[in-house]
Amino acid sequence: MKIERIEEYDERFEKDIIDQHGAYVINDETYAFQVLDRDTCRVTFSNRNDLNEAIEEYRFFGGHISCFVDQNGKILKEYDKVSFFDMKLEDIYVSQFYVSEEKIKRLLPYVKEFLIPVAKIDGKMVSLDGHTRMKIAQLKGISHVNCYYEEAGDYAKDFMEEAQQRGIFHVYDMPLLSKEEYEEKWHRFCDDFFEQRKAL
Template sequence: MASWMIHLRIADLLLDRIPGLDETAFVFGNIAPDSGVPNADWSVFTPSKSVSHYQDNLEDKTTINIDRFLREYFTPELIRSYSLREFSFFLGYYTHLLSDIEWAAKIAYPSLALHPEKAQKDRTAFIWEMKRDWYDLDFRYLLEHPNFRAFRIYEHAEGFKNDLMGTFSEDAFENRREYICGFYRGEHGELYREYPYLAPEQADGFVAETVEKVNITIQAALAVWNEEVPFSLEDLQPSQFWISEKKLKDIQAWFNPDDMKNFDPIPVKMLDGVPVMTDGHTRAVAALLAGKSSVPLTWDRDDLGWDLYRECVKACRERNITKPQDLVNRILSEEEYHEKWDLWCDGMQAEMQKNRS
């Protein structure tokens, strides 16, 4: 509903307020809902806007079903399981939907209501007449802000593969990026003219107000993302079933249970509803042997091959390893560790690669 440049302007201001995001993924998320393939007059899209924009009523653009989107992609459980790239992307998608609701309610429908004769005569033609103002203001903004950050991020992020949503094809986001960037780098008319349907200051005000409103709405999701890991060691499922004696002794040489400042937090990933240790198993065993039941933890935000970790967890459970304490009696010499763990990992990776090919 809102123009692409409006979405990028909102994304840009939110980047200033939300440190630590994957900026490219967030910017793409802010455009992603508009990645459907249009028909000749851009009135119908594949997938339809009931899918891409969660519209329960295609005739009423304000009926975006935010709750449906949240249930599918942005529950607290999913947020905790996401990598930084995934979270940033879906936060951007959420922002786009919220912004479209505001645009329909504050810009599009009020403009239609102010010109009932034109809207009744040919609604589609009049919408495109209004959009001429919208898009020319976009061109004007880019002309006046040639180094506009969000657009530069978007323009230079070639080859952004869609491995995030089955709703769209693998190349949908890249195809839309090529189209949008080509559009905004293309020809335009006179930009310093009268704007009967959307004044420049009105567009500026909309962006500022929407950023404020969206920023409040997304705080619940950000709170989940930034929360501390609420587990102790006994709650964690290992993804490794042997411990190296050499590594353990190296850690015990510096480990001080009364001073955890030098203890790197153990990364945890929610996999299939279970908190899984993705690294730090030897440090966890060292802590347990020193009488510690809790250590610093952090959410694993890396974009890793989680199918391999699922296989590791499965192998651990087959050996009745369901908590770090179960590793205390599974300490091997360096040679045995290499034979029983390193080679097992190599074999599992090779088997998974073979199955994929």
């Protein structure tokens, strides 16, 4: 089964759905996720067959969403709600090296809350995702964000350690890159990293 998250503009989805990383295609069927609040997401889909797989894929990036509803508000799937806690940006270590200027521009109009998944690794609180949102918070002069715990993938420690070897500890250290630079540097690093792991 091939699951694709649509990042570029596609006539099958509304622009705001793509900008908020809510557009997915599975076996040529579309699944559009629209966040309603910190717990709830509306799902519009062309075929229900792979709905569970689409929701699971979406939750990989949006683990704080615990309730998925259809266009009529009927519950499609529910999970246990996550607990949020406040953290200073300066106390969160990062597992990414760069932030895309283009992603910031696309996400900026939609960010109402700064919800960041974190895990404790080697005694440090490390962000597993949400680096663009943290950068937006920093640029807006916001010093605290809402965090929730998630289980770290086995690569998260490697990414954090690599970031620190590059002198990148917190979001304040993360440089902004153009779309082209971001794709060249960050995507290439990720592709090379996981290719090397496959070879082991």
